[in-house]
Amino acid sequence: xxxxxxxxxxxxxxxxxxxxxxxxxxxxxxxxxxxxxxxxxxxxxxxxxxxxxxxxxxxxxxxxxxxxxxxxxxxxxxxxxxxxxxxxxxxxxxxxxxxxxxxxxxxxxxxxxxxxxxxxxxxxxxxxxxxxxxxxxxxxxxxxxxxxxxxxxxxxxxxxxx
Numbered sequence: 001x002x003x004x005x006x007x008x009x010x011x012x013x014x015x016x017x018x019x020x021x022x023x024x025x026x027x028x029x030x031x032x033x034x035x036x037x038x039x040x041x042x043x044x045x046x047x048x049x050x051x052x053x054x055x056x057x058x059x060x061x062x063x064x065x066x067x068x069x070x071x072x073x074x075x076x077x078x079x080x081x082x083x084x085x086x087x088x089x090x091x092x093x094x095x096x097x098x099x100x101x102x103x104x105x106x107x108x109x110x111x112x113x114x115x116x117x118x119x120x121x122x123x124x125x126x127x128x129x130x131x132x133x134x135x136x137x138x139x140x141x142x143x144x145x146x147x148x149x150x151x152x153x154x155x156x157x158x159x160x161x162x
Contacts (some may be wrong), residue, residue: 055075055076055077055147055148056075056076056147056148057073057074057075057076058073058074058076058146058147058148058149058150058151058152058153059071059072059073059074059151059152059153060072060074060080060083060146060150060153060155061152061153061154061155062084062089062092062107062155062156062157063154063155063156063157064089064090064091064157065091065156065157065158065159070087070089072087072089074146075146076145076146076147076148077145077146077147078145078146079098079141079142079143079144079145079146080105080107080141080142080144080145080146080153080155081094081098081105081140081141081142081144082098082142083146084105084141089157090157091157091158092104092105092107092141092157093105094141094142096142098142099142100121100123100124100127100140100142100143101127102127102130103127103128103130103131103140105140105141105142106128106131106132106134106138106139106140106141106158107138107139107140107141107144107155107156107157107158108135108137108138108139108155108156108157108158109137109138109139109144109153109154109155110137110153110154110155110156111137112154113150113153113154114137116149116150116153117139117144117150117153120139120140120143121143124139124140124143127140128140131158132158133158139155141155
């Protein structure tokens with residue numbers, strides 16, 4: 001069976017769980033296939049039991065704009081955004097629920113971690129155009145997947161939001 005060369009999606013999803021509530025809207029712009037994949041991932045992680053076993057844990061350090069530091073243990077496979085939302089860390093709003101559609105989970109990756117975290121995707125770079133004070137180490141927390149290799153990752157949360 002041949003895969004379609006283009007896909008157009010337009011729908012809204014509103015979900016609420018004990019851990020997070022989210023809103024994702026996929027429009028007729030950008031890479032709809034990537035958006036649908038991120039939305040499916042977010043839906044699965046949002047509605048499953050919080051006691052799932054995704055893999056080894058990694059400590060992620062969030063530093064709020066006011067300097068308050070949060071060191072949290074997260075399961076491999078979750079996103080840095082999901083961890084912040086679950087732990088109630090201020091400044092990572094994630095209005096789109098992790099679908100890479102809003103830039104409200106904009107963070108600065110500590111320079112020593114940039115190579116391990118990896119480069120921005122095209123879609124992520126496009127979304128960062130809507131964020132304020134974008135730096136070379138700016139990333140969307142929803143696009144950073146936690147793994148054992150990110151043990152000790154430091155992300156800083158900017159003061160301003162889009």
